[in-house]
Amino acid sequence: MTTERARVSLSVAPVYTGSELLAVMSARLLKDGQTVFAGVGIPLLAAILAQKTHAPGLTILFEGGVIGPFVEAGKLPPSTNEQRCSRRANMLVSITEVLLLLQRGYVDVGFMGGAQIDRFGNLNSSFIGDAENPKIRLPGTGGGNDIASLADMIVAMKHEKRRFVEKVDFITSPGFLDGGDTRAQAGLPAGGMFRVVTDLGILGFEAESRAMTVLALHPGVSADDIKANTGFDLPVPDDVEVTQAPTMDELAILRELDPERLYTA
Template identity: 85%
Template sequence: MTTEPVRTTPALAAVPAYTASELLGVMSARLLKDGQTVFAGVGIPLLAAILAQKTHAPGLTILFEGGVIGPFVEAGKLPPSTNEQRCTRRANMLVSITEVLLMLQRGYVDVGFMGGAQIDRYGNLNSSFIGDADNPKIRLPGTGGGNDIASLADMIVAMKHEKRRFVEKVDFITSPGFIEGGDSRAKAGLPAGGMFRVVTDLGIMGFDAQTRAMTVVALHPGVTPQAIKDNTGFDLPVPSDVPVTEVPSDVELAILRELDPARLYTA
């Protein structure tokens, strides 16, 4: 009989005014810039992109894998899929999936949002299977357009911070990060893009410019360096002067809750 791994320290023990998912949405939104084109999926990525539009990045363009550019999303009517045809109503443009991938290849997409079951120190993501390839313990959804996005754009990953997810080496590289570190990504034929930030309910991680290994760039309120180390399956450096993020504002939380009143993604 297997049991769920126990987290060493609760992420939000000192700040119960918002959920871990709301924290992921707010912190991800703050990383987006006005004028960017963002490849977003449903759930937290879409919420974060819309939140950025409504606060500091009104010129942000959202792109769906299904071919919708600039979807119009009404409060309380979040799409269940990037192929949801209701997203086309009042959208800026509708193109084919092929055209979307061509936009990636031509360099028109600035940022991609992604999640995964596993991530390693170099930002490689696994969303294919857990265990041995010939006899996996768990089968996962697979890549979809994830490999294309991770290969051609800067990436923001949003996920819960757990030791079983932050592993020394992913069981399978579904979406490449910096592969083996250093210049291995460029040598593999991927000179553009790469992992930019990993946002979790414990902190925000970046990647060293030389080694391309993950490092902590900010902790969330109430989270200690030891807590983040205890919930990571590899050595994750935490600088002594690491800053602490600002708590989500009332305005940011109000926008998220208006968008998702049923708490389908922010509970």
């Protein structure tokens, strides 16, 4: 009887939040040996999760100048300029030196979010509406434009039609601009949008047109679901893959890092 009960319990799929799903799927995209420019919240959780699972040699870089921050479980920093992150870090440099590392090509992946994204991966985190009279003012670029201009980008965000728009109201951080080779023509030969991770699936960009396409759907999500939540025509291949749901081990690591569910609720 005990064995039978154990088998039943093991067959039950773990329950997870949309934020946990974003963190897990983003972490799986990071590779051992890479240097990732991560912000607080989901990007940092994903990077630490990758370190603790398949990428122990991943280096995390903060815009504030911390290279290889030491983050204690339950003590996630509220900002990339949080000086407690410098304790036991690998190296401390100035913000200028961080950007120089980026410009010299030492950063493999940039990781950020945004309020709007369009079919070519351009991100808006500046304002919603008309520039002269915006409906909503947003935080702005920070180092986002530098990162998106010089590194391969992973974006994690909720999949909603109001966020996935035909054309962003303002390009804060460049993706592939107008598609094709327009990014290179604008003087940005390196980097570009690599993946967009949402609570519905994982998106990539076609090699020639640079238009967004669906690479994989999350368990229980249909092609109609993701199309209905996108404000432009988003191709979904007939043989589209389905991602593996977050495992109990992955969720346990995230919940230990963020026990108060500040970022993973």
